[in-house]
Ligand code: ATP
């Protein structure tokens with residue numbers, strides 16, 4: 001071996017110095033310091049980004065949620081079996097994402113987009129980041145097309161437009177989920193893709209929803225994304241964002257999407273759990289300070305896009321569970337202020353048999369009126385005011401027996417309206433059926449009927465009109481208008497039916 005001369009050594013050292021890379025290499029792997037409660041702390045990863053996905057040596061993935069000087073905190077998308085102190089963790093350089101596409105219709109998936117219905121792999125059209133910027137002001141337009149729920153109490157008084165965010169709020173077991181699923185059933189044949197995102201629900205509840213959607217043929221145009229109460233808290237946290245990312249894919253193609261977040265109270269709780277475990281300081285009701293942003297950045301992504309952007313839309317029906325009807329608690333007030341209105345469901349009404357238990361006084365839709373069809377607008381007329389008067393009268397006439405004729409008539413009318421607003425599950429009413437009902441209600445057609453017979457008379461009259469004046473129904477459905485002539489024909493046909501009974 002030839003001896004290395006001093007000049008050689010100098011030249012080697014010189015080239016080393018010249019080629020020295022001043023950027024020290026960022027370490028892409030680290031080690032677990034501690035793990036538990038779905039959270040791991042990791043030492044040694046230098047350049048992790050907030051929201052980045054990391055992988056453990058056993059394949060479990062996690063998301064970076066906390067960055068400190070010498071360590072990072074991650075939330076696990078899986079069980080912590082096989083992860084222990086010293087386990088290796090690697091950066092992926094990618095943010096959490098979800099596959100999406102038409103092949104997902106009819107499927108049940110978890111928060112990572114993996115099928116959980118046992119029907120095999122799903123081929124995606126696109127892989128989208130779970131978190132995404134909301135469309136800007138220029139890229140949006142006002143709502144102009146109705147999203148019909150098929151529920152008379154909502155479509156007549158609190159109409160929802162495509163691209164609107166309407167909150168469904170109420171105590172436990174007041175029919176919140178039912179309103180959302182009935183709305184999904186009513187989208188059949190209306191070219192709306194429905195996504196039901198279950199967050200922190202019992203697996204059995206989600207299974208029941210899926211069964212119901214299947215039974216009524218609604219799964220064909222729906223996707224169910226489930227992060228149940230037994231899933232890791234990280235899955236529950238990203239579930240609504242993941243569902244929205246899937247929806248954005250369709251909206252960007254100019255299609256209309258309806259998305260149900262069931263429910264955001266449990267989502268806030270999942271986020272609170274993560275924050276507390278990561279040692280963030282708790283604020284009001286122990287939620288972290290940025291809990292408003294949690295839901296505002298989610299719901300801002302639901303929009304009606306401008307025609308230049310294809311005109312697609314995402315309509316959101318977030319659900320919030322209240323405690324003892326308290327709408328002024330922290331999370332309810334937050335979400336009320338973010339949405340364009342709320343459907344308030346009341347326990348008292350629910351137990352009185354008034355189902356859906358929509359409280360007419362406290363519910364509102366701030367933008368949907370612009371999207372209501374002319375026919376509905378004309379037919380719904382004064383129903384809200386009539387109901388408000390009825391409620392006032394009801395209170396102070398409870399104890400008096402001899403009422404004057406006008407008061408009595410108002411009460412009868414109110415009673416009939418309340419009866420008409422009752423609607424059984426899985427029985428959405430078409431727009432024409434709702435218009436017919438409202439026209440007849442305004443004519444006081446139901447007022448002289450015994451309260452228990454109103455519902456039957458309504459349905460019988462509708463089917464009589466459908467059989468004997470089908471063109472009336474067709475014209476309302478096609479032109480979406482209610483001319484005086486059509487109105488008169490509805491009234492005449494109905495009266496004929498009533499007389500013939
Ligand atoms: P939870 O707080 O448990 O999520 P929820 O508010 O979502 O409950 P649902 O599960 O929709 O309520 O409904 C509760 C019960 O009320 C169900 O058994 C359902 O069948 C019944 N129900 C809901 N709406 C109606 C209705 N319009 N007519 C008759 N029954 C109804």
Ligand code: MG
Nearest residue numbers: 176177178262
């Ligand atoms: Mg529910």
